[in-house]
Amino acid sequence: MEKFPEPLEALIKEFNKLPSIGRKTAERLVLYLLSQDAQETQLLSQALLDVKSKIRPCKICFNYTEAEECEICKDVRRDGSTVCVVGQPQELLKLEKTNEYQGLYHVLGGLISPVNGIGPEHLHIDELMRRLEAGKVREVILALDPKVDGEFTAMYLARKIKPLGIKTTQLAQGVPIGRDLEFADEVTLSRAVQGRTNL
Ligand SMILES: [Zn+2]
Structure with a gap:
């Protein structure tokens, strides 16, 4: 057989x-x-x-949800002046577990990767820009993987956001180079949120 x-x-x-x-x-x-x-x-x-x-994507931030909008976007106690940008919903979940961050999120649905043929048009970048152009957001935190694609995406976004005059920061200290954000431990991520740097 x-x-x-x-x-x-x-x-x-x-x-x-x-x-x-x-x-x-x-x-x-x-x-x-x-x-x-x-x-x-x-x-x-x-x-x-x-x-x-x-399960469907939240119509505002593209987090997973059962309703039109996810629990985080619906929560009025959260700080709507800060948006943290992540690649995937599992990274959002990881940041939530730190209890360090009280703002909103935006899930890109991946990272720009020329090698894999993924361009900005394949990600939720236009939707992010529309959110930012609405005028309520004062700070964007880029919490993207500290590897080539993440760095490239962060630079691309920082350049695109700059003309809007919104402060753009990046998770910094503590996230080990070359490690997936998803696998970073909570203490490390917590420190990374506190120690974010301007872009
Ligand atoms: Zn949402």
Whole structure:
């Protein structure tokens, strides 16, 4: 037998498409699922469907939400004069856990990456500029990965924001060079928020 029966192969193929899941890991996961109760697999498939049908991007900041606007944008206690720009929603979540930041966010949906063919037009940059042009924001904090694409995106944004006369700062001390923001610990991120520098 060179291959598993077709339904098994089909599911293995789907898992194999996921990031950092190779063929061996995909096989292990699928065979594990097969050994579970039908109820367990039902819960998993329902959760997968729910994510696609119930979650959408916040129409203001592009954070994940179940409603039109996310909980952060709706919260009147938050400081609307500061917007922190992140690449992905998981980085926003990480910053929230520090309890250091009380302003609003803007999720770009990635970083400018000429090598991967990702230009500013593929990200939520126009929407960010429209928010800033509305006139309420006094400071933009760029919390982008301290690697090539993040640096490039930060410089691009700083240049674009400058004519608006809005203070632009960048997370600085503490975020280890070359590390993903998502994996930085909370104390480190906390310090980075406090020690941000002007751009
Ligand atoms: Zn939002």
